[in-house]
Amino acid sequence: MIKLTETIRQAALGLQKASAEPLAAYIYDLPALRSHLETIHRDMPNNVELFFAVKANPDTRILEQVAHFTAGLEIASGGELELIQPYLKGKPFIFGGPGKLDSDIDSAMACGVDCLHVESIGELRRVIAIAEKHNKTQSILLRINPVLPDSMQTTLTMAGRATAFGIDEAAISDAVQLAQSSDRVELLGFHVHALSHQLDAGRHLRMLDYLLHHVTELAAAHNVNLRMVNLGGGIGINYRETDAQYVWPVFADGIRELASRPAYKQLRLRFEMGRYLTAACGYYLMEVLDLKENHGEHFAICRGGTHQFRLPAAQGHSHPFACLNNHRPGADSLDDTEVTIAGQLCTPKDIIARQAPVKHIAVGDLLVMPLAGAYAWNISHQQFLCHPAPEFHYLEYSL
Numbered sequence: 001m002i003k004l005t006e007t008i009r010q011a012a013l014g015l016q017k018a019s020a021e022p023l024a025a026y027i028y029d030l031p032a033l034r035s036h037l038e039t040i041h042r043d044m045p046n047n048v049e050l051f052f053a054v055k056a057n058p059d060t061r062i063l064e065q066v067a068h069f070t071a072g073l074e075i076a077s078g079g080e081l082e083l084i085q086p087y088l089k090g091k092p093f094i095f096g097g098p099g100k101l102d103s104d105i106d107s108a109m110a111c112g113v114d115c116l117h118v119e120s121i122g123e124l125r126r127v128i129a130i131a132e133k134h135n136k137t138q139s140i141l142l143r144i145n146p147v148l149p150d151s152m153q154t155t156l157t158m159a160g161r162a163t164a165f166g167i168d169e170a171a172i173s174d175a176v177q178l179a180q181s182s183d184r185v186e187l188l189g190f191h192v193h194a195l196s197h198q199l200d201a202g203r204h205l206r207m208l209d210y211l212l213h214h215v216t217e218l219a220a221a222h223n224v225n226l227r228m229v230n231l232g233g234g235i236g237i238n239y240r241e242t243d244a245q246y247v248w249p250v251f252a253d254g255i256r257e258l259a260s261r262p263a264y265k266q267l268r269l270r271f272e273m274g275r276y277l278t279a280a281c282g283y284y285l286m287e288v289l290d291l292k293e294n295h296g297e298h299f300a301i302c303r304g305g306t307h308q309f310r311l312p313a314a315q316g317h318s319h320p321f322a323c324l325n326n327h328r329p330g331a332d333s334l335d336d337t338e339v340t341i342a343g344q345l346c347t348p349k350d351i352i353a354r355q356a357p358v359k360h361i362a363v364g365d366l367l368v369m370p371l372a373g374a375y376a377w378n379i380s381h382q383q384f385l386c387h388p389a390p391e392f393h394y395l396e397y398s399l
């Protein structure tokens with residue numbers, strides 16, 4: 001059962017009351033976001049820099065906060081490059097991801113990108129040519145797709161198998177030679193974003209230990225003066241068992257130990273985390289429009305849906321929710337049963353939670369989905385059926 005704070009409960013009910021139409025909305029809890037970011041920032045050792053992967057949530061009110069508490073921002077497109085400029089306030093940005101356009105690389109260099117994460121040998125050639133045009137030496141990392149033991153993989157793994165990401169280890173030698181033959185790029189080291197959805201801090205640390213050892217050996221084998229390693233993002237959120245989240249203090253202790261080892265303490269280690277930084281500050285709200293039974297299953301049809309909140313459909317989970325009983329007397333209702341939460345779209349895939357247990361649910365009630373602050377609104381197919389966008393509310397209060 002999801003327990004909401006009184007602040008979120010009151011905010012959600014207040015929004016519903018103020019809304020002329022049944023409500024679909026996001027709430028972002030900015031004080032909670034700041035407090036979370038402060039803890040993470042405090043726990044980072046000196047030689048570890050944490051960047052925010054903007055793809056997780058490009059909402060500008062979120063970016064303002066995150067840019068303040070992190071080392072800088074990680075982008076993966078020309079659109080993100082443009083978006084972040086007013087929020088950087090002197091902080092660096094780094095640029096990774098596949099399929100970079102020449103025009104994006106060109107603009108990133110013009111804006112002073114701190115480091116480019118190069119995805120292939122073809123991209124490296126283009127980076128060199130564009131740096132030549134800018135008459136500059138661009139710092140780069142080579143993104144590698146290393147061998148990764150099966151025991152270290154998760155449900156969303158980008159390395160250790162055939163994916164579109166990074167440079168195969170068999171091609172590293174050619175990539176290093178090309179980089180070292182040009183004075184237009186300075187190869188600082190390697191980038192590995194191996195996976196997302198890591199829920200186990202111990203397992204995560206074992207993978208980081210393995211990867212650091214691996215890239216150190218790779219650098220030695222290819223004569224790379226290793227100064228920087230970017231270890232990507234990947235800390236997950238447990239949407240299925242909300243009480244069993246990633247244990248941050250275990251990671252914080254482990255990364256302090258790892259970063260202080262003699263072999264690594266001269267390195268600049270970087271992370272570019274997305275989901276873990278912003279997921280918990282977001283809530284998605286859906287008002288119940290209709291209740292019905294179909295082929296033996298109860299359905300609650302709600303305002304909004306996967307065109308606003310595609311996260312559960314994308315991840316294949318039933319999203320947890322709290323039901324705020326706020327209906328008018330006599331409204332259609334169900335008691336002590338299981339109900340599937342559907343949205344307003346004309347597709348059977350528009351499901352937020354399947355056969356979730358409820359004590360009491362009625363037309364007019366408000367469902368509040370927590371953990372909705374990352375890969376939620378921004379990954380949704382927003383134009384489908386021309387429904388309006390949800391409302392967005394940003395909470396400010398004293399903690």
Ligand SMILES: Cc1ncc(COP(=O)(O)O)c(C=O)c1O
Nearest residue numbers: 053193196233234235273274275
């Ligand atoms: C290259 C890269 N870095 C960082 C991230 C952020 O990952 P996460 O949100 O799991 O922390 C992603 C996510 O896909 C990514 O592709």
